[in-house]
Amino acid sequence: MICEHEKLHEISVKRAKEHILHTQDVEKICKVFRLLADPNRFKIVSALLEGELCVYHLCEICQSTVSAVSHQLRLLKDGNIVRAKRMGKNVEYSIADGHIREIVEMGVEHLYCKGE
Amino acid sequence: MICEHEKLHEISVKRAKEHILHTQDVEKICKVFRLLADPNRFKIVSALLEGELCVYHLCEICQSTVSAVSHQLRLLKDGNIVRAKRMGKNVEYSIADGHIREIVEMGVEHLYCKGE
DNA sequence: TGAACACTTGAATAAATGTTCAACTATTCA
DNA sequence: TGAATAGTTGAACATTTATTCAAGTGTTCA
Numbered sequence: 001m002i003c004e005h006e007k008l009h010e011i012s013v014k015r016a017k018e019h020i021l022h023t024q025d026v027e028k029i030c031k032v033f034r035l036l037a038d039p040n041r042f043k044i045v046s047a048l049l050e051g052e053l054c055v056y057h058l059c060e061i062c063q064s065t066v067s068a069v070s071h072q073l074r075l076l077k078d079g080n081i082v083r084a085k086r087m088g089k090n091v092e093y094s095i096a097d098g099h100i101r102e103i104v105e106m107g108v109e110h111l112y113c114k115g116e
Numbered sequence: 117m118i119c120e121h122e123k124l125h126e127i128s129v130k131r132a133k134e135h136i137l138h139t140q141d142v143e144k145i146c147k148v149f150r151l152l153a154d155p156n157r158f159k160i161v162s163a164l165l166e167g168e169l170c171v172y173h174l175c176e177i178c179q180s181t182v183s184a185v186s187h188q189l190r191l192l193k194d195g196n197i198v199r200a201k202r203m204g205k206n207v208e209y210s211i212a213d214g215h216i217r218e219i220v221e222m223g224v225e226h227l228y229c230k231g232e
Numbered sequence: 233t234g235a236a237c238a239c240t241t242g243a244a245t246a247a248a249t250g251t252t253c254a255a256c257t258a259t260t261c262a
Numbered sequence: 263t264g265a266a267t268a269g270t271t272g273a274a275c276a277t278t279t280a281t282t283c284a285a286g287t288g289t290t291c292a
Contacts, residue, residue: 012167016177019166021224026155026162029223033158037150038280039142046142050135051128055239061132068281070240089238089289099226106222107145108137110215154250171269184251186270205259205268 035079036103040064041072044093048082049101052094151195152219156180157188160209164198165217168210 021029036042043062047053053061059069073093076082083096095101137145152158159178163169169177175185189209192198199212211217 012163012169013173013177015166016163016169016173019162020159020177021162023155025227026158029227030153030155030158032223032226033149034153037146037153039139039146040280042142042146042149043136046136047128047132050131051125053125053128053132057125057129057132061129061136065282066239067241067283071280074240086239086288089236091239097226099222099229103219103222103226106215106219107148110148110213110219111141111145113215150249156250181252182269183253183271187250190270202258202269205266207269 031079032081032103035076035081036107038072040068041076042104044069044072044076045081045095045100045104048093048095049104052085052092054087054090054092056090058093147195148197148219151192151197152223154188156184157192158220158223160185160188160192161197161211161216161220164209164211165220168201168208170203170206170208172206174209 036045040062044058047058047061055066055069055073058064058073059066062069073082073084077084077096080096081100082093085092085094152161156178160174163174163177171182171185171189174189175182178185189198189200193200193212196212197216198209201208201210
């Protein structure tokens, strides 16, 4: 009982401790946020929300190099954010998970509603 | 027109280019995701969603040191995720922005619906 | 088959990040 | 005032991360 406001926070502390997620779960959630936290990856994901695209077009949209985009795509693929499918000479990328759109849109909404 | 599937992707490319956010906006959004991408900060934010708490209790909940939590709180404060308010010897922290709850909950939902 | 295109990969480098430690400020109360 | 409590801060360190470059794989087509 070091904190003076023990009484005031009793309920918050109790609820926070009850609701705290397991470390593994927190890490899984954070991994998704971390993947969306890089501007280039965010642009890749945003672009793919409009439809599937090959690496060349993603480079064009993100104004980045083929190699950099490919490295980022690998991370997104490993994190189950995107899916790859070879079509002839090209590799088509698409969004792998339906929740991603909601998370991205929530981020955009947060931006536009700032200052309310 | 290097990509073979130009026809197929014409619409996706067009839409992606139209909808692409400004670099500054992408960076603002990514900053929020980056702040939520660290397990300790995520735990701090989750705990504060249950009600305001002082540093000591946040340490207890996050199983971290006072100094580490304080450093993380400064980042969260700079990013307008949390707010600080001195109450006597303690500093009470609370969530500064209404959208944070939705973003966090979206992350949690993504976790539980994995595999659908 | 071999040249051209599309993409991937590994190593190297530079930059950003998180934690710890020690020293510091701010507040209360005897 | 001074001791105790609560929290902040800066420097140092190790770790992670993103990009670049060069070399590689896979596919198509003449």
